[in-house]
Structures are given as structure tokens and as C-alpha cells.
Amino acid sequence: MSLFVQKYGGTSVGSIERIEGVADRVASFRAQGHDLVVVLSAMSGETNRLIGLAQQIQETPDPREMDVLVSTGEQVTIALLSMALKKRGIDARSYTGGQVRILTDNSHTKARIQAIDDANMRADLAAGRVVVVAGFQGVDEHGNITTLGRGGSDTTGVALAAALKADECQIYTDVDGVYTTDPRVVERARRLDKITFEEMLEMASLGSKVLQIRSVEFAGKYNVPLRVLSSFKEGQGTLITLDEENNTMEQPIVSGIAFNRDEAKVTVAGIPDTPGVAAKILAPVGAANIEVDVIVQNVSADNTTDLTFTVNKGDMKKAVGVLESVGKDLGAREIRSDDKVAKVSIVGVGMRSHAGVASRMFTALAADGINIQMITTSEIKISVIIEERFLELAVRTLHTAFGLDAEPTESHTKG
């Protein structure tokens, strides 16, 4: 007898047949006696259809009206699921963001949740009803409709789970959990039973697009156990929770290998090694709306230094252009760029307490003849920039080196 918040994404409610499937799943949880709050996305493709209508009018339409428009997508699915539940004899009631009331700030198209009124939901749960809530949307203090931005339904799910102190927030999606790395690259990638919020944040920001990153931050902040599961096949999925210190002994050193192909490297070489020089280089890049990922500056032998950073491949030329006059002003020797690079990272809370993780990583890469161009580290992550053509090899090598490979499906006796 638990209270679960279940969030189903656009693919999971992409047709009437699939909505009926969600209703069946909800019915089976109800049959087990659980209380349920269900958060839904719009049918897959619907949000893009609505944006397409708006963009026939104007490329950047009024943001307030954009929210009025796109919030209809979830309103459709909550009504349809509630109907499907009622057909099964399950009492259910739909709520728009405004009806719940999910109060947000007034930053249309990217609003942040400020408070959730749980009174109506609690009354419905107490009356034995399934509560069906539109994800991705809220209202500001004046009753204007707001939306939380792309993927915001995950955030709605976590926020409702936090407000209701739910036992678990379950995110149903089209993958069956979080993997040690991308199974398309490493055949023996394993689904993780458990991962910490911190690890998930590093994995998500590095390209494992299973969960919206804001929802993971939110879940971590309010300690909401978060589970990623498949809408389409049975299984336990992956549970994302706090790092419980006393379990560290049993934790693997590295939980997963993340990577990002979409990196390009820009080096400003031979600049004076004086305070403020990095800011002088990066400020105009940021001002040009170019996102910078890895930044590395090394100590110098003479009075000059090199600063290297990475950007999305598509932004590289723009970044170099922006830096030309800045480089001249600083007396830089040259500006070099390279878009044939990629980033590979090992992630794991276990590395905090284990020395030698970095050297094990570098040794494994060296054994395959992979040269490391840049290195950055955080408490639970080590990232390297390498030549792009070595990416798959590096991921596979590291996956094996850190003991992440799944047992072969057909087990063999070992010598």
C-alpha cells in the first residue's frame, strides 16, 4: 500500500491503443491497493504540431500565448486517460496544471515551480480516486498558463511526488532503465538496478537522455526516490536515490561510461598568463550564446599559457570568429580549432574513496593507443577529450576495464 507518482511520456500515450495500455497498467497497480497520481505528457508529435501552427504565424510567437497553445496537448491526454480508467470502473479525475494548482513564476515557456497545492489531490486520493495531472504546465499568481519547457513533465512528476511525500516517482519511458553506457555502442552494456542522483546528473548531462536533468536535480534536492521504467515491457527499471554512505563498500567504483560526440575544441595559444585572461576569452563566447563545456588551462613554463575549451561542433566556427579580435587584443600567438574530437567520461560515486581510478582509465586507453588531448575531473567523474574516430573503442575499453560488462547471455563454464 504505497503512494506512487507515475509519469508517462509522449510515446507511452502516443495513440488511443497506448493510452489504453497505460490504463491497464494503472489498473493493475490499483488492484494491488496502491494510491496513484499519474502525470502525462502530450501525445508524441502533438507539441511539435502545435508549435508548427504558431510558427506559421510568427517565428518567435508571443510566449504567453505559446503556453496557452501548447498546454492543450497534455489537457487532451489527461482527459483521454481518465475516460479509459472510468471505462475500467476505476474512479479517476483529471487536473490541468492550473486546476491542481501548480504555481510557477511567470517565465513563460520555461517557468519554474514555486508551490503545489496538494489539497484537491489528497481529497481525491482519500476518496479512492486516481488523480491524473497534466505534466509540463502550471499557472502564475495571476492565473496565466505557464509551461516548464521541454521535458517538463518529468519535473512535474517529481514535484508532485515531493509535495505528496510519495514513496516513489516512477518515470515510464521507452527505455527500460539507465544503462552503464549506450547499448548501441557496447553490446554488453548492463541496466543498472540503482544509481545515485549525482551519478545520474553526470550521466544525463553527458548524453544519456533518459531523464530531464532538472527533474533529477529536483528529486535529489527533495530526496524523492526516482525510478525509470519501460512502458512497454515489465521490469524493475533503475532506481535513482541518495548515496547512502554505508553502502559505499559494496558500490562499484564506476557506475557508467558516458560520452558525447558533439564536441569541438578551440585553443587560444600563447596568451599572457595573467589574472582575468580566461574571463576575457570566455565572456564574448558566452555573450554570443555559445555554450562552453570543458575548459582547460595549463600552467606555463614561460610567461604565456594556452586556454582550450570545447563547444558544440556547430558552434565552433562562430566561436573562432568571436575570438579573432579578442585574441589580437591579448596578443595571442594563434587560435586553433578541431571538430574531430569527442568526450568520454567515467562516472561513479565509488571513485571518491578509491585512488588510482584515473591511472587505471589512462592506462586502459593507452593500451589501445588512444591519445588523450584534454582531461577534466570532478568528484565523481573523469572526462577526457580524444580523437573522434577512437570514441567507440574507448567506450568499449573502459566498459570492460571497470568491470561493467554484462555476463554473456549464454553462460560458459569458466576455467
Added chain:
Amino acid sequence: MSLFVQKYGGTSVGSIERIEGVADRVASFRAQGHDLVVVLSAMSGETNRLIGLAQQIQETPDPREMDVLVSTGEQVTIALLSMALKKRGIDARSYTGGQVRILTDNSHTKARIQAIDDANMRADLAAGRVVVVAGFQGVDEHGNITTLGRGGSDTTGVALAAALKADECQIYTDVDGVYTTDPRVVERARRLDKITFEEMLEMASLGSKVLQIRSVEFAGKYNVPLRVLSSFKEGQGTLITLDEENNTMEQPIVSGIAFNRDEAKVTVAGIPDTPGVAAKILAPVGAANIEVDVIVQNVSADNTTDLTFTVNKGDMKKAVGVLESVGKDLGAREIRSDDKVAKVSIVGVGMRSHAGVASRMFTALAADGINIQMITTSEIKISVIIEERFLELAVRTLHTAFGLDAEPTESHTKG
């Protein structure tokens, strides 16, 4: 400098191009200095699409959720029009029924408006904004979304005009006004510049489906001048107002000829002429959800009488079935039915003060050899049931007899 409430139907906002057209029209009214509240329907076809989705789940889905679902249709168009107005530099703000707040009872899918909060709209108008309101929808006192039933956007328009004491409620549609009769039947049918609420009610209920009948009742009750115009061509349309007594002299006796092809006649013959007999016959018909239109009972020579009524053609067999045992109980001689009939009516407030209108009508029909099977009259209407094959002939004959024919487009000198 007037305040107009303008309502645009589904065809008028059926595509982005047409929404841009509405924005142009609104812009031209703004340029003339008028204040505007615009009420919109859903894009044509959208409400049916949404109902279709629901009916894939269940034939009669939960009515509360049905309202959540279909109300998204208008929410889409109000957002799109507001964007299109902003693109033109016109400040505009959209409102759902709940945001206005249009308070209704809780009869989902056929709710009635109880009160309208005009505070937000007045503030926006005072600030020079165009207010864009979703038609067809409201909220009950608990914040549940309700809808007013098919054609309810007209009612929203009139209700807002009444609440705001607007100078005129303008209904933009795909016809350019109310005609003396259906132009497809009578080539020389004329658009009326003016018609009274009462006449319009009789015309509408008799098949001139220009306006939703509830909105005309509402407009009459609150004395809101109502104008029907075309979204697609310029013109003054038809103004629907109170009957101003002192104008009666100048009014035509008959304003229009209405007709209804979808009538079938059922006669219960030879029943005892005692009190309560009509009720005994009509009660089971009503209980079977069959709508009865004309009812005629004649005085009898002996102790028996005949009761005749009309129903929609599709309901005739059902009505006869329902009456078989009732007829037996009452000792009726026989039950006869005929679905080859039609109804023709002349409508006009002028006939109140003119004797001889009926005889002029019957004489004109007789001159064409058209036999009258039933007659009913009201203060401003005379209806006859005739053989269906004479319908067009009867309408043309009466249109001419009451002086409604338009001048030929090419004028000839008269002798």
C-alpha cells in the same frame, strides 16, 4: 468609438490563413478606435476530431472528461489569434472560459452560464488591449471545466456582450446575414437588414441554422443587439433587435418563409374526447426521447376525436411502436403515419396587427393546388403541413405572395 463583441465561428478560424484574416479584420476595427472582445470557436473539424478520439475509448465517455478534452479546441484558436494580433502590433490577451471566469452550472457538455466576471476584461480594455475569449466553455464553482454544448460559442458571445453592456454582438459566420428564406430554394430570396428577436427565434427553430437558438433567446432577454455578418465578404449583415412598437407601421407583414423537410406525421384516430387523453398519448412518446413538433387536435362531432402530431422522419416508426399499446388501452380506431410531409411557415411580427394574413396564405397555396393537412399558429407565425413534394413550390409561392422577392438584379422599366 463603440465596444463590440465579435464572435468568429469554426470556418472563420479554420486555418492559419483564415486566422490571419480575422486578425486583419480586428485590426481594421481597432484602427477605427473601437474596443473589441473577440470570441472564437475551435478550428472547423477540430471538435469532431477530439470527439472521435474519445469515442475510440468509449461510445459515451465520462462527460466531465469530455469537457476537459473538447475545450482544448478553442484554447488553440485564442492563442493563435492573439499571436497574430501581436504580430500586427496590437496588444491582445487570450482567456479560457475559466480564466475569464465564465461561471456555469455543473451540467457537463450542456452547461448554462450563471455569471460572468468582467473585471479582467474591463482592465484589459481600459489598457487598450483586445480581449480574446474561448467560446463554448466555462467553469463550475469547483473549477471543473464545462462546455455549453454545440454552437455554444454564440451564447458566449452574447453573454459577454450582455455582461459588458457592449454596443453590439457581431456574429461572423459563413453566410452574410439572415434571408427571407433559403436562397437555394428561392433564387430571389433577400437578405434582411433587420429582424426582431422573436422572428429570429421562429426562423431559427424552423431550420434557418444561422444562429444557435439559445444565443438569440439570451440576446432578447438582455436586449443585446445582435448582428450576423460574413467573415469572408464585406456587408452590413442582418441586425437582430427588439421590436420597437412605433416602427410597426413600416414593418412588412411577413419577414420570412421558413420550412422543414424533416417532418413525419402520426395520427391516433378515434380516441375518446375526454380530458387527459392527449397527455396519455404524448407522455410515452416524450419518455422515448422522441421530439414532437406540431400537435393538432380537432373538435369532434361525436364523442371521439383524432390527435395528430409530427416528429422527425427518423423517429416515426419508433413513435408508432410506442403508441401501439397506448392506442389499444384508449380504444383508438387506428394509428396512421406518413413521412412524405413537410412544414412551411410564414413568420413576422407585422402579422399581429394585420387581419387576413392566414387567408392570404391559404389562398396562395390553394391557387397552386397545394392541400393543407395541418395548421398551427402562434402570435407571429403560421405553419402548415403539406405534402413534401409541394415544398419548394409552396415556399416560392408564399415568398412572392408576401412581397419578399428581391428586385431582379437587372432592373427593367415597369409598365
